[in-house]
Amino acid sequence: MAQKSSRSTSKPALLNEKFWSTFAKSHWEKKPLLVRNVKSDLLQMSADEIFDLLVLYADRCRDLNDPEGFKFFIDGAKADQEEVLQVLPERDDKSLLGYHERMESEFSDYCLVCDELLQVNLKKQQYLTEFTDALYRHVGFPNRFSEMGLYLGNYKKTPFGVHVDSCGVFSFPVAGVKKFRLWPAAYGDKHPELDRTFSYEKHKKHSQLLEVGPGDMTYWPSSEWHIAESDGSFSATWSLGVWVDQPHKDVFSETLKALIDTKMGSVGEKVTTSFKTLHSQNGEVSELPKEYRDSIELLKNLSPSELEEAFLQSWTKHISLQGFKTMPHTEVKIAPKSKIQLRNDHSMILWQQSLTNKKMYAFSFGGVQIQSTSAGLLKLIKALNTGKALVPGDFLKGATLKNDIQSLQALANAGAIQKV
Template identity: 25%
Template sequence: MADAELDRFWKEFASRNWEREPLSLPSSPVRLGLADWQLLRALRLAADPANRPRGSSLPRIVVTVDGRTQPIDTGHFLPLPDDSGLDAYLARVDTRMRKHEWSVAVSGLHAVDGVLWDRAKRLADDVHRYTGSRAAGRVDIDTFIGRYTSTNVGVHVDHAGNFGFTLRGKKRLLTWPPERGDQVPQHTADYASARGLADVLVGVPGALTYFPSEQLHVGESPDAVAVNVNIAFFTRSDPAALVLEAVGGLLGRARGDLAGSGASAASVASVASVASVAGSIPAPARAALATLAGLTGGEIADVVWEHHMRTVTSGGLGVGRPAEALVPVGRRAGVRKRTDVELRQRLLADGRRAVATQGHTLKVADHPQLAAAVTALAEGDTLGLADWERRSDPAAVPLLHAVLLRLSSWRALDVREDPAP
């Protein structure tokens, strides 16, 4: 019954609401399934910059008091070690701020917490399955906590379709379609004149709210603290960003090589060649031009592919699933890819094999039997490792186990350990 109810919901949602109309259900078959302690753990992880994935700007934390962003002294707005639970945390902050409105917004929680990464990807996969759409931009899971008359930025547009789940309190969302934009005051909390034109979505525990990406909206929770977790599908992206990001990384790597003792004669000659025809260009720019001239199409394509796989295999989340402990896969185990996991591979220009899944890419030495094993996993086959090892070149065995070790830590595999004979 539950599966049939979910199927009916998603089919109706896809035909009626997705990027068309807002939705407010007081009771929904789509549940976030997030326990209080899991949200607290994610917030604590987000508070420590050391947990941020390398090269990522996520998570982002914004604290406001009386509508003004607080750039410093925000630590007491996040869970502290003495907070015994979600309610204790909320009571502590709200007691401290009893004479003020306040809010805490944390985006990119999936970058530091595997459970929230899984929740967001599951919803993204469901949206894709029923609507055929993947977000042109990124998918994000965030939380908005506080007691406030209106969202601090006032009426605004995020260019992101938004699913809202309320864990505590009550939150009203006022939304307007874009065609009413000239009737709705924007970037201000003074929108009383347009209140009667709004669709009002009500978030309470067990409810679901949704509004399309181009809707104007503002949130209200003036009477008591509300806790919302949202999964947003951003619709805007720069088509050149993927290549620019990849080339930027290659430039940074090459500049480091050139500055160090390992700079090759060819690199130095390349810089000299550029300098001879571009004397008026600053030296750092000349070095960058020389590096670009020396990059091969294969190198650039490999890095662009890796950046693209970060999005493709994460369902649009754009960062790898936070890794779990490294636990070797038993040599008698049977392994298969989880049904909701995307697994891709590529032979790189430098001769290594890249294996991408769950927003990560692993690069190992290439071997044809490794490539065949990864292909079998990607197609949904089960690998019996004891039998595979008996039939394989000994050189391929440690390569596959290195790949399986990482795939297991990224929660990409179902592992069935066979009993000892």
């Protein structure tokens, strides 16, 4: 049975502390949830807002002649890259519905998927980060990432059939009615024939059907088998997928490997290992080659401070992305007399003091790391993190000025800073 209720009579659902506490206890990675009439700033991401994002990213793809991040399906078949570039939304479509009318005139069954909407400027980005910040406080910070995706079209079923992902999904319809059919993990495990199928009539009685429209929110765990259904009417839905497929042991070992790689130097690049004897006449192996013994000594000589700093840098870099796969970059030119501030008060420049030397490390949106011993630059970063608009030249002076401006420019290129 589909979960339904009247939007006109249902009370607004507040995504407050009580909601998230209950969600974490009863639903996160346990069972699906449907919430009607959600009251959240996140709902300001309307159909018009989504259309603007879609066109911005489509324009970028056309400029690069590369539709990466977009997928287009015709009657369930995936189009090739050249075809995708021909069917992307355009400003002249004026709206999601306008784009649909253009596509419907050519295709009786189509689906456009975009997985990279956060690569372009998101005017209401702070509402998305407020949502995820509240979620992460209650369920933990994802070891991998979250990503924003969009599905729109008149397709009758998800083009790749019944499937299961490695992410928990929050779904927000912005146009039309969306139906999601779900099966719990245990049922999917017992019925592997569900995987990628479009023929599941005999399994329907064991499923749950969620019917949602604009203003609603639904969630299902990463282990839930699912497929979207439609009668062929137009719908557009954006979703937030929180990937939960990277265990702590993998994150820990990757960081340790990176540290060891830097310590080993050229020895770590050797592709053969010298030896005296491989084994004794009776087959016993009792002696390690010199390279192994030297590497063990290297591990033994790592100081607690070196280890802590390596993991602290890895953690800071990871959380600087705020839990997302990508964040929008910007193009601004920073000069000593520029008046600058954080692009988003909810996106601080993260920094840490080295535990092994006098350097300061600062991070912005994952991929950007700067190193500096400039007291003026650190003072400026701290001041920017208060939300003030400032002039770099008031903080940066003397011999380090050029390097400090270059560091600020790197942070600005990553999207941390804007001109006022």
